[in-house]
Amino acid sequence: MPRLVVVSNRVADPRKTAAGGLAVALADVLNNTGGLWFGWSGKIVEPSAGGRADEGELRTQQAGPVKLVTLDLSREDHDAYYVGYSNGVLWPVFHYRLDLADFDAGYIAGYRRVNQLFARKLQPLLRDDDIIWVHDYHLIPLAAELRALGCTQRIGFFLHIPLPPPLILAAIPGHDWLIRALFAYDLVGFQSEADHGHFCRYIEAEARAQNLGEGRWRAFNRTIQAGAFPIGMDVEEFNALASAPDGLEMYERMRREYSRRKLLVGVDRLDYSKGLPQRLQAFRELLQRYPETHNSATLVQIASPSREDVGAYTDILHELESLCGSINGNYGELEWMPVRYIHRTVARSRLPGLYRASRVALVTPLRDGMNLVAKEFVASQDPQDPGVLVLSRFAGAAEQLKEALLVNPYDVEATANAIHLALQMPVEERRARHQALMANIREYDVHWWCDSFLDSLVKAQAEETGTPWL
Ligand code: ADP
Numbered sequence: 001m002p003r004l005v006v007v008s009n010r011v012a013d014p015r016k017t018a019a020g021g022l023a024v025a026l027a028d029v030l031n032n033t034g035g036l037w038f039g040w041s042g043k044i045v046e047p048s049a050g051g052r053a054d055e056g057e058l059r060t061q062q063a064g065p066v067k068l069v070t071l072d073l074s075r076e077d078h079d080a081y082y083v084g085y086s087n088g089v090l091w092p093v094f095h096y097r098l099d100l101a102d103f104d105a106g107y108i109a110g111y112r113r114v115n116q117l118f119a120r121k122l123q124p125l126l127r128d129d130d131i132i133w134v135h136d137y138h139l140i141p142l143a144a145e146l147r148a149l150g151c152t153q154r155i156g157f158f159l160h161i162p163l164p165p166p167l168i169l170a171a172i173p174g175h176d177w178l179i180r181a182l183f184a185y186d187l188v189g190f191q192s193e194a195d196h197g198h199f200c201r202y203i204e205a206e207a208r209a210q211n212l213g214e215g216r217w218r219a220f221n222r223t224i225q226a227g228a229f230p231i232g233m234d235v236e237e238f239n240a241l242a243s244a245p246d247g248l249e250m251y252e253r254m255r256r257e258y259s260r261r262k263l264l265v266g267v268d269r270l271d272y273s274k275g276l277p278q279r280l281q282a283f284r285e286l287l288q289r290y291p292e293t294h295n296s297a298t299l300v301q302i303a304s305p306s307r308e309d310v311g312a313y314t315d316i317l318h319e320l321e322s323l324c325g326s327i328n329g330n331y332g333e334l335e336w337m338p339v340r341y342i343h344r345t346v347a348r349s350r351l352p353g354l355y356r357a358s359r360v361a362l363v364t365p366l367r368d369g370m371n372l373v374a375k376e377f378v379a380s381q382d383p384q385d386p387g388v389l390v391l392s393r394f395a396g397a398a399e400q401l402k403e404a405l406l407v408n409p410y411d412v413e414a415t416a417n418a419i420h421l422a423l424q425m426p427v428e429e430r431r432a433r434h435q436a437l438m439a440n441i442r443e444y445d446v447h448w449w450c451d452s453f454l455d456s457l458v459k460a461q462a463e464e465t466g467t468p469w470l
Helices: 023-034 075-095 105-125 142-148 175-182 193-207 235-243 243-259 276-290 309-330 348-357 372-379 410-423 427-443 448-458
Strands: 004-010 033-045 060-063 068-076 131-134 155-158 185-188 210-214 216-219 220-227 260-269 297-305 340-342 360-363 386-392 406-407
Touching: 004 023, 023 033, 023 193, 023 260, 023 360, 033 105, 033 193, 068 075, 068 105, 068 448, 075 105, 105 142, 131 142, 142 175, 142 427, 155 175, 155 448, 175 193, 185 193, 185 448, 193 220, 210 406, 220 448, 235 348, 243 348, 260 276, 260 348, 260 372, 260 410, 276 297, 276 309, 276 360, 276 410, 309 340, 360 372, 360 410, 372 386, 372 427, 386 410, 386 427, 406 410
Parallel strands: 004 033, 004 131, 033 068, 131 155, 155 185, 185 220, 260 297, 260 360, 297 340, 360 386, 386 406
Antiparallel strands: 060 068, 210 216, 216 220
């Protein structure tokens, strides 16, 4: 069996767990197959007096069946590649937020430099029959850089975040370069059919790509395969967590504390794409419209700190703090606070217990590639007395989880009504919806995602390799 080489911006020890859909899913895949995981160490080396930083030195660590190889980045490269281009241009634009993008011309040079550095350092470690799987928006040009160094291996790319419609994508200076670089892969995967459709429309209109049928496209002298591979969760891992002491204790504690009140839960990274202010506005609207919810419903919102070095993230933090304060100030009573807002990461082992003790989950991003919290909430429920998922129609998960209460998170009043419906929903309807959702989550789990992507990658017909790409 060929070796699997995974490349992503950050590498995490697959024996441990971290917040973030990508880290959780990849840890699972590599624990099963073994292989090599290559990426940035997370460390920044400051320049020595007068000179450039000594970046790119490789560190290797064996983690069970997985070899982890990491490199450090210089401050200059980190700021341009990671903070600048990846999170200041690609993240906002791919989440439809042109207003938040910072198109500084220096960022793209740093982005390209770091992709070249990754390619230079990775290429000598590769074997001829390796299967290479590159992840996410930080590394779009990596295959092109590897091909320029003579790599002919099968290379696949999976985009974990949304791909916006062609005209939004076309606002990025250098968008044609970026999309052309995707043609150096053999397989390009997206989270949803909607994102896949945007890609097809873009390459037809902007690159005059030829549609060969069955997901195959030809342009720039290459034939590639493209498709939707919605990422799933590890249902067994989550079940095991739910029945472990930490999970059980959390469940019992929350049930005891909320025995007289219904618990609503939100669990997110603190990111402007997650629709947190709109969610709190909808909760405020619920309290305003339905006085019977006073004293009987509590929203626990966990928002873990994220990318605090990017300006737009501090703005959203302040907005959220102010909304929580004003809701509690206006509606709270001595014995009841409507919102419990926690700006910290909660241990993964405690999440299933928290989800299971909650009657309603609010997963209402303005735009999200998939959103694994939605799936984790459903998987944690008691099938006899399950909670209700209120899900944004703009999350990739909405294509699969059709039995959730789907909402438009920009419509605060409609979302408040949906939350009210969720709180009132009779147990028979909750059970029927939960059963249907669970069937989908089980069928399209993380193993399905990984197997179907890798199967397609092995089958993808690479007709040309080694073309000088960039
Ligand atoms: P993203 O990748 O944008 O953060 P996802 O919902 O797809 O969004 O993945 C988030 C993953 O990280 C889930 O597995 C979730 O359980 C975990 N997670 C998210 N927020 C928190 C938090 N505040 N505390 C603990 N775990 C979290």
